[in-house]
Amino acid sequence: MENLLSNASPHSETLIEERGKRIKLAAEVGLARSSGGRLWARALRRRLHRQRKLPQQTCIAKNSTPPLMKEVPLVADVTEEKEEVQDRMRALQRLVPGGEEMEVERLFEETADYIEALQEQVGVMRALACLLDGIESTDGDKL
Amino acid sequence: MEDEIHPLLHPAASPSGASFTALLGLPPSRAVELLHEPTFPSDPALVDRAARFSVFAAASSAPSPEVSPPPPPELAKKRKDAGSGNGKAKIKKGKPAEEDTDGENKLPYVHVRARRGQATDSHSLAERARREKINARMKLLQELVPGCSKISGTALVLDEIINHVQYLQRQVEYLSMRLAAVNPRIDFSGLDNFITSTTTECGRLTIGNTKVGTELDPQQQQAAWSEVGVSDANQMNNSATSSKRTQSQLPQNQLQQFWHVDLLNAQNHLQPSIWAQDDVAGSTVPLLVFDRVNPGFGIFVLSLCPKLSSGFPIGTIVLVPLLEFLSHCGRC
Numbered sequence: 001m002e003n004l005l006s007n008a009s010p011h012s013e014t015l016i017e018e019r020g021k022r023i024k025l026a027a028e029v030g031l032a033r034s035s036g037g038r039l040w041a042r043a044l045r046r047r048l049h050r051q052r053k054l055p056q057q058t059c060i061a062k063n064s065t066p067p068l069m070k071e072v073p074l075v076a077d078v079t080e081e082k083e084e085v086q087d088r089m090r091a092l093q094r095l096v097p098g099g100e101e102m103e104v105e106r107l108f109e110e111t112a113d114y115i116e117a118l119q120e121q122v123g124v125m126r127a128l129a130c131l132l133d134g135i136e137s138t139d140g141d142k143l
Numbered sequence: 144m145e146d147e148i149h150p151l152l153h154p155a156a157s158p159s160g161a162s163f164t165a166l167l168g169l170p171p172s173r174a175v176e177l178l179h180e181p182t183f184p185s186d187p188a189l190v191d192r193a194a195r196f197s198v199f200a201a202a203s204s205a206p207s208p209e210v211s212p213p214p215p216p217e218l219a220k221k222r223k224d225a226g227s228g229n230g231k232a233k234i235k236k237g238k239p240a241e242e243d244t245d246g247e248n249k250l251p252y253v254h255v256r257a258r259r260g261q262a263t264d265s266h267s268l269a270e271r272a273r274r275e276k277i278n279a280r281m282k283l284l285q286e287l288v289p290g291c292s293k294i295s296g297t298a299l300v301l302d303e304i305i306n307h308v309q310y311l312q313r314q315v316e317y318l319s320m321r322l323a324a325v326n327p328r329i330d331f332s333g334l335d336n337f338i339t340s341t342t343t344e345c346g347r348l349t350i351g352n353t354k355v356g357t358e359l360d361p362q363q364q365q366a367a368w369s370e371v372g373v374s375d376a377n378q379m380n381n382s383a384t385s386s387k388r389t390q391s392q393l394p395q396n397q398l399q400q401f402w403h404v405d406l407l408n409a410q411n412h413l414q415p416s417i418w419a420q421d422d423v424a425g426s427t428v429p430l431l432v433f434d435r436v437n438p439g440f441g442i443f444v445l446s447l448c449p450k451l452s453s454g455f456p457i458g459t460i461v462l463v464p465l466l467e468f469l470s471h472c473g474r475c
Contacts, residue, residue, distance in 0.1 A: 016320065017320075017323070019323035020320040020323035022323075024319035027318075081298065088298055088301035091301075092305055095308045096308070105273070105277050108277065108283070109280055112283050112287055115288065115311065118308070118315065121311075125314075125319070126314075128322060129322050
């Protein structure tokens, strides 16, 4: 949201938001680097790289590649069920970095790895937050 | 292999709707092997039986009217539905298991079997292999997502997966904000007290530079840590190169060897130029990295860059999971 707004007007983000963005960036870089070989990681790194170069155009750059059509099922008849499934597949493609160019098998594989990586990431960040909160609370007086 | 396919001869085995492998009557490990076989089993009898019992009926252009549900539509990963929906189209009827396997469309109007001779067609063999692969992947995903194994129905399962990914992404977002809100005035000098109180909660988060399992006693830790100490401003770059100091200390692992330690506190020793570096477009020092290849001595590097106009300190923490948190990690 803020990205969209910032295109229109000079951004007046609060300090915390800005810092939060950087931390999130750090987290994503970390995420991407931790799983170097993976397609999603490479796609993520590419996206982050683009983000760095053109910070204002972030939201445009991200969506610049037109999403590829998900593979059409072999059988012509499209029941409502399959329509649903197709929708979800497309949604998943959008979620996983680089997913738009993957076919079904690869998408699933990458999603699994992506989920694992995210879970680790969240664990680390959570622990870190907890840690720092602890530091804050115990050392608040010393400062 | 022959033993395994004997159960297939007896259609009495009623497969559960959910498992393709159960349908085949093969033990899951064997099924996995099948999935990974570069070539399809050469035994045409097996292939044909597999085809017979396969969840995915090859779509025939002219389904016989006697097949009560129409041949289930093929969708690449539509396993669950097909599994249950196919039950009726399933082969239970009497035809003996022996069948001709000459690869032609040989069964004239066998109504129950939805497929027509495509069983041994190399094209559909590949198709089937592919579908099985997709199913296996989907199964893996289900296991990964909590609570997903109980769900049946492809669309719902996918829903869960999507929700989970979104949830995780939101968590990253939320935790970033939370970390940002942490008061930047972090004085690491007095962490001894803090360790005991928080390590239980933050069990995952520890600092050190050794492999898992070896515990450094406090002196060692302190020595190791203080060597790292405070790096100078020049080292604060965002490349993946590690400083020489770190390489001597850390176990060489392929992935993530880089970390900068720059623990400052309110009594800031370092020049303000550090802040400037922090600001360089995109070249934020921040890295939150963890080594998934060697989780034993993975390295987490987080640099909170709480850069404030008044020059608050940067905190850069080096973390190694599952090791003890070092108390003396800063110079004050």
